[in-house]
Amino acid sequence: MTAVIRADKLSKWYGNVLGLSDVSLEIGPGITGLLGPNGAGKSTFMKLVTGQLKPSLGRVEIFGRPIWNATGLFARIGFCPEQDAFYDELTGGEFVTRLLGLQGFSRTEAMARAEKALRFVELFAEKDRLLRGYSRGMRQRLKIAQTIAHDPEILILDEPLNGLDPLSKRKIIRLIRDLRDAGRTIIVSSHVLPEIEALTRSIVLLHQGKILAQGDIPYIRDLIDKHPHKISVKCADPRALASGLLEQPSVRAIQFGPEAETVVFETQDRDAFFGLLTRLIVENGQDIEEITSPDDNLQAVFDYLVGT
Amino acid sequence: MSALARSVRSVFSFYLFIVRRARRTKIFALVSFLPALAALVIRVNAWLSPGAAVDGPAVFSNIILTFNLQFLILVLALFYGTSILAEELEGKTLTYLTTRAVPKAAIILGKYAAYVSFLIVMVAAGVTLAFVILFADRLGDAQAWLVLARSAAVLALGLLTYTAFFTLAGVLLKKSILFGLMFSFGWENIVPYFPGATQRFAIMHYLKSLLPPISTGGEGNFAFLMFKLEPSTPAAAIVTLAVVTAAALGLACWAFARKEYLFEE
Structure with missing residues (x-):
């Protein structure tokens, strides 16, 4: 260069x-x-x-x-x-x-x-x-x-x-x-x-x-991928969704959000997690309203990288 | 033409264009024409009051000294001189200038030249109109026109010098307006009345030394203002004003090229 x-x-x-x-x-x-x-x-x-x-x-x-x-x-x-x-x-x-x-x-x-x-x-x-x-x-x-x-x-x-x-x-x-x-x-x-x-x-x-x-x-x-990511899912039955993913190795933690229909997953392997999530949605006919990543902003990336 | 001169000319052209459209210009233009308005009122009053005579030359001299010289040019020079840099910082537009292929000295000199040229034209127009109204019965008198020319030249010199001085203040100081107000209406309006050599420490002293012989109409009201003036010779006055102007501009360019400026968040 x-x-x-x-x-x-x-x-x-x-x-x-x-x-x-x-x-x-x-x-x-x-x-x-x-x-x-x-x-x-x-x-x-x-x-x-x-x-x-x-x-x-x-x-x-x-x-x-x-x-x-x-x-x-x-x-x-x-x-x-x-x-x-x-x-x-x-x-x-x-x-x-x-x-x-x-x-x-x-x-x-x-x-x-x-x-x-x-x-x-x-x-x-x-x-x-x-x-x-x-x-x-x-x-x-x-x-x-x-x-x-x-x-x-x-x-x-x-x-x-x-x-x-x-x-x-x-x-x-x-x-x-x-x-x-x-x-x-x-x-x-x-x-x-x-x-x-x-x-x-x-x-x-x-x-x-x-x-x-x-x-x-x-x-x-x-x-960034070496660090855990949070993925928030808003759906009709968050508890059913959470139980379906509870035992999966790619899921590190599960937390129910302040809104009743929201569940937040923490994962260290985004690709594997999204594969599982998609399969579960299709198999169980889950009615998903929204999937967001609270970490999908630069501040979160920096927080990960600097270890805060 | 050198690269610096070309850059000064392009900055001059840029700001001459902008200053004509600025809102504050309209306000200051109105203020500059106040002497003409006052002259008109005096004239109309004289026409409406049989037997009342107007001593045009005396009134004109009073206007030049007390309004134009001791107030108007100071205010104009203060606001325009300090704003050469301050308005770019407050408006956060300085970046557009300092990231161009324009020497920093050219920014100061070109903007100064644009503002001063505009101010001189504006003040001269107001003074000329006041002159025409007050000298309406003596417009054929060549001596009267000389009084106008000399008065206008002194005001122009005042604008050149004070604007340069306040440009320097604007480059060096954050609170340049406050400093300028104290300097203008403190120092410059008091020191010229001190006896002896002390009055030579004020720019106003040299401007007053260059004013045409005052027509006071005998024992006019403003004679006391000149009471303690011990004038310098015209040559000394012009050289001093030129040195102050050149030094202030030179220092302003030097400082501007070396200082870093940050915008207030």
């Missing part, structure tokens, strides 16, 4: 508060998912990579050059910030065009590029609306438009799917995949595992400012 972004023993403190600690990693073309619960250090890492913060210790390099105050490198980077912040006096079209003007593009060139970017995120028809009239999904897509408008080689997307409805999420996931297919180096942060799984197989898990695990999704899943 050709490293486009390289962090070497990178650390950052905010006064006495640790933001990032001794992070070393190399990121090449394609999508890399940065996963971690709130406060894990994802945004700090992204701010360091985009030169908004100066490392307290260590180095961060883009194309082999330190990024802090390296103005020239910013033409090759597009950054989509997490915060929902805009110049509300502007229209969507003006926002992208004027930011391109800052990059030094002529008015004609800026307008052409803005049009291309806005069409890419399907906002061209809304370009003359004031930003304060944009929905959350539109604003999120507009942030992506300003990120890609100057055609950067590296895209840093901080929680681009945060707070979006499923339809908008799908649109943005498709946009990011298209950018990956165009050969960009992309870092996407999120605290929701399925969102990152929808984008990439290469992820970095951050927790309390440190890299907890790094690799592809199956590797991370393996790590």
Whole structure:
């Protein structure tokens, strides 16, 4: 892999508060998912990579050059910030065009590029609306438009799917995949595992400012699968279901939920458990209303991995 | 044109576009036209009161000194100068600037230039309108127009210097508005009345030194305001203001390039 972004023993403190600690990693073309619960250090890492913060210790390099105050490198980077912040006096079209003007593009060139970017995120028809009239999904897509408008080689997307409805999420996931297919180096942060799984197989898990695990999704899943999972089943007769699974080796514990129709199973072998559950449902004609996994969120994964 | 100059120009263009649309601009524009409104009221009152004469030059001088110089430009420079950085932090839009291929100094200089240019035009428009109303019977007098030009130039210099100073305060301090209010209406409005060399520690002293000869209409009310002014020479005043402006902007750029800024959560 050709490293486009390289962090070497990178650390950052905010006064006495640790933001990032001794992070070393190399990121090449394609999508890399940065996963971690709130406060894990994802945004700090992204701010360091985009030169908004100066490392307290260590180095961060883009194309082999330190990024802090390296103005020239910013033409090759597009950054989509997490915060929902805009110049509300502007229209969507003006926002992208004027930011391109800052990059030094002529008015004609800026307008052409803005049009291309806005069409890419399907906002061209809304370009003359004031930003304060944009929905959350539109604003999120507009942030992506300003990120890609100057055609950067590296895209840093901080929680681009945060707070979006499923339809908008799908649109943005498709946009990011298209950018990956165009050969960009992309870092996407999120605290929701399925969102990152929808984008990439290469992820970095951050927790309390440190890299907890790094690799592809199956590797991370393996790590997770070594730990027990909770599976909640809502059905008409939870006691009958529980008795059918009670003696199975893949079931570690059974607990009845606060709602009368809910039973929660704890298993260390999800695949075996789901095989059994499916067979039992079919054989006994169980009327199942809902199957959920309370652990299917990143906080639970981290809790498992850090042993809390 | 150098890369820095090109970046300053693009930032200037960006913010000149934005400042014209900002809500607060409309409010400050109204305030800037208050002298014209006051002049109009005085004129109408004179027309409605037979025998009452208006000493246009004296009223104009009073407006320039007491309203425009000692109040308006200080307020404008304070709010726009400190906001050069503060509004980007409060609005969390700084990221859009600092992740562009734009030198950090260009962000400060370009935004400063955009705001100051806009303020100068806004203040000059208000002053010119007040002048036309108050000098309505002397508009053919070239000397009167010189008074306007010199007054407007002093206000422009004031805006340049104070905005630069407050830009620096905004870059360095979190509570820059509070500091600016104390500086503007404490230091700058008191120190110029101290006798001797002390008054030279205030920017206002150099601006007052450059004002045109005041037409007080004899023993006018505002003569006491100038009572203790021991003016510097025009050359010394201009050089001092230029040095303060350049130093403040230079320091602001230097500090901005080195500091890290975090958004309040």
